[in-house]
Amino acid sequence: MQSVSxxxxxxxxxxxxxxxxxxxxxxxxxxxxxxDARVDHADALYVGxxxxxxxxxxxxxxxxxxxxxxxxxxxxxxxxxxCGSGGAALRAGxxxxxxxxxxxxxxxxxxxxTESSNCYAxxxxxxxxxxxxxxxxxxxxxxxxxxxxxxxxxxxxLVPEDFAAFSINAHANAAHNPYAMFPxxxxxxxxxxxxxxxxxxxxxxxxxxxxxxAALVLMPTERLNGNxxxxxxxxxxxxxxDALALHARRDPLWFGAVELSAKKAYAQAGVTPQEIDxxxxxxxxxxxxxxxxxxxxxxERGRGAYxxxxxEIGIQGRVPISTMGGLKARGHPVGATGxxxxxxxxxxxxxxxxxxxVPNAHIxxxxxxxxxAANAVTHIFVN
Amino acid sequence: MQSVSxxxxxxxxxxxxxxxxxxxxxxxxxxxxxxDARVDHADALYVGxxxxxxxxxxxxxxxxxxxxxxxxxxxxxxxxxxCGSGGAALRAGxxxxxxxxxxxxxxxxxxxxTESSNCYAxxxxxxxxxxxxxxxxxxxxxxxxxxxxxxxxxxxxLVPEDFAAFSINAHANAAHNPYAMFPxxxxxxxxxxxxxxxxxxxxxxxxxxxxxxAALVLMPTERLNGNxxxxxxxxxxxxxxDALALHARRDPLWFGAVELSAKKAYAQAGVTPQEIDxxxxxxxxxxxxxxxxxxxxxxERGRGAYxxxxxEIGIQGRVPISTMGGLKARGHPVGATGxxxxxxxxxxxxxxxxxxxVPNAHIxxxxxxxxxAANAVTHIFVN
Numbered sequence: 001m002q003s004v005s006x007x008x009x010x011x012x013x014x015x016x017x018x019x020x021x022x023x024x025x026x027x028x029x030x031x032x033x034x035x036d037a038r039v040d041h042a043d044a045l046y047v048g049x050x051x052x053x054x055x056x057x058x059x060x061x062x063x064x065x066x067x068x069x070x071x072x073x074x075x076x077x078x079x080x081x082x083c084g085s086g087g088a089a090l091r092a093g094x095x096x097x098x099x100x101x102x103x104x105x106x107x108x109x110x111x112x113x114t115e116s117s118n119c120y121a122x123x124x125x126x127x128x129x130x131x132x133x134x135x136x137x138x139x140x141x142x143x144x145x146x147x148x149x150x151x152x153x154x155x156x157x158l159v160p161e162d163f164a165a166f167s168i169n170a171h172a173n174a175a176h177n178p179y180a181m182f183p184x185x186x187x188x189x190x191x192x193x194x195x196x197x198x199x200x201x202x203x204x205x206x207x208x209x210x211x212x213x214a215a216l217v218l219m220p221t222e223r224l225n226g227n228x229x230x231x232x233x234x235x236x237x238x239x240x241x242d243a244l245a246l247h248a249r250r251d252p253l254w255f256g257a258v259e260l261s262a263k264k265a266y267a268q269a270g271v272t273p274q275e276i277d278x279x280x281x282x283x284x285x286x287x288x289x290x291x292x293x294x295x296x297x298x299x300e301r302g303r304g305a306y307x308x309x310x311x312e313i314g315i316q317g318r319v320p321i322s323t324m325g326g327l328k329a330r331g332h333p334v335g336a337t338g339x340x341x342x343x344x345x346x347x348x349x350x351x352x353x354x355x356x357x358v359p360n361a362h363i364x365x366x367x368x369x370x371x372x373a374a375n376a377v378t379h380i381f382v383n
Numbered sequence: 384m385q386s387v388s389x390x391x392x393x394x395x396x397x398x399x400x401x402x403x404x405x406x407x408x409x410x411x412x413x414x415x416x417x418x419d420a421r422v423d424h425a426d427a428l429y430v431g432x433x434x435x436x437x438x439x440x441x442x443x444x445x446x447x448x449x450x451x452x453x454x455x456x457x458x459x460x461x462x463x464x465x466c467g468s469g470g471a472a473l474r475a476g477x478x479x480x481x482x483x484x485x486x487x488x489x490x491x492x493x494x495x496x497t498e499s500s501n502c503y504a505x506x507x508x509x510x511x512x513x514x515x516x517x518x519x520x521x522x523x524x525x526x527x528x529x530x531x532x533x534x535x536x537x538x539x540x541l542v543p544e545d546f547a548a549f550s551i552n553a554h555a556n557a558a559h560n561p562y563a564m565f566p567x568x569x570x571x572x573x574x575x576x577x578x579x580x581x582x583x584x585x586x587x588x589x590x591x592x593x594x595x596x597a598a599l600v601l602m603p604t605e606r607l608n609g610n611x612x613x614x615x616x617x618x619x620x621x622x623x624x625d626a627l628a629l630h631a632r633r634d635p636l637w638f639g640a641v642e643l644s645a646k647k648a649y650a651q652a653g654v655t656p657q658e659i660d661x662x663x664x665x666x667x668x669x670x671x672x673x674x675x676x677x678x679x680x681x682x683e684r685g686r687g688a689y690x691x692x693x694x695e696i697g698i699q700g701r702v703p704i705s706t707m708g709g710l711k712a713r714g715h716p717v718g719a720t721g722x723x724x725x726x727x728x729x730x731x732x733x734x735x736x737x738x739x740x741v742p743n744a745h746i747x748x749x750x751x752x753x754x755x756a757a758n759a760v761t762h763i764f765v766n
Contacts, residue, residue, distance in 0.1 A: 001484060059434075064627050079475075081443060082442050095475075130447065241446040241455060241457060241458070241459045243450045243455055248450070374447075
């Protein structure tokens, strides 16, 4: 397999885009990435999206977006792994270059969640859970995570405030990200006063639904010419899965797919967890951050929340996470999120993260999860 | 890139499977393919599906099916290109092996269309068209094809009966396929009496909605050991796209994506259209067969219907198509169809097609279309 590099990035602000269609958002992000990469052509496009069918009555996004962006004719497919669709699209793009099939590939994530009622979007997001054995009972996706969080607190004797540092960190970082949906810091008092969504999960533990698109341009590392000095290499690309239904897992408090995909990724990249300079974690809910940190080997089991409480997840900390706001504060347009994460890691490794710049960032990891970590897609980037 | 072979095939009968869930259908097909390939493990699974979200409230099929089939943990993703999703999943599986990433990959197509009302399924299938500029006006997917057929008849001075041979051929072949939804021959009189769906398209010009799943096991050709003498090599894998909206195409009577992807595939395989021994065409509607034959270089422009009328598409003809019944009579579980086509080509190239065996079949082509040929995924197989 040949080495793959990211040579261009693009993104739209995450918000309620009432004036832009899904394809328009995708076009904006892709044209941004192509301009950044200084390419005017691509051989293929892989689109990450979860709910375009349910929420905007549109499938076949690959061909639709390829045409809209002026690339009618090229290979174009959609890849889906629920909320991990963005990471999955990057995985497809990675293989298309690594195989030697193509020289220029675009990976885009696009999602429009706010065109329907919140209620319908919530029902649609539950399609990431097991329809026959979980969602059929009426449980929502946030409620599944609430079950996890409650059990975790019981097992490790924690209270909701122990999770506050995740949300506070994400919002502090989002404050300096012009693409973030909620670019404002929050205080512990605000966290404590936040209204519950599904107890013990409050609004401040939950990533907001938003619309947005992000894009990457990939090329073979060996084909980079002189003027691509901002290229960032993809040192690892790994996917693993778990049962969708929580009750079907041997140990519901352990994200097996996260562990598997992270271990594969570390091995591919030849790095240890301790060498990761920043980690774009899938912080859809605080509990997911905690369990991801543990399963990815970045915190001891049962200690994920302490890592945050002790200030280790900040930009200057030992394991900076959600460095541009994360799902929590940059926003979570589900199928696009994994691509936003990759874009943000590239910003960091290029030294273009502004006030959020992680010092001496050389190795960055992005992890995109589908369902309650039923899919885990891990990419490690190196500059 | 390394050479890729199909070492196992599996399929369920296409019908209204009221007693089986989507995952059960997929498991049945996959276990069949694994048994056929004599493997008890796989490194990855790519699932082709279009409408599991809309019609069965389930996304994240990759992880779901990997777990259900006993392969929890492996890489598993869903690939979507509307009605071409099956071909798209094969494309993803092909790249995963060709790249050198994996040694055993499963490709599965699964779709359950009949669990909802026909009316809702029809509305969902229109998501393969352009939601903002076509479907929003209320036009269904069959009506879009009816516009094409009407224009084609006008342009080339044909009547509906000129298309009858496609349906008659498909049903004749389905009669000997135990997996076919409608395994019974039809007569010209039945074709003429068929009730209209969207004029000039009648029931006998339309593939039926069905439920079903099909699967393939892929391996690197060079890793095949002695007992895999029934392996069939994938000599070409190519995808191309076109505008979704018919009105946005320069020439609506020409399937540009079909031409592009077929030409790429012929070049990869190093064959001419004349060397293709059989062609599993995407005969969702008779007009699609006609236009696919023309754009793939198997008939002169304007002569696709004549090819059928003159008996050249039969098992003994010059260009055998729909050899196991095609979408028309084997049935069209949309996201699974492309995998059924590949399974059927493998049956032919192995010499296991029974009464439908194409004599001296060495080179077979399968083409999976998304939307009105907005995506075209072409694979050429060689034994």
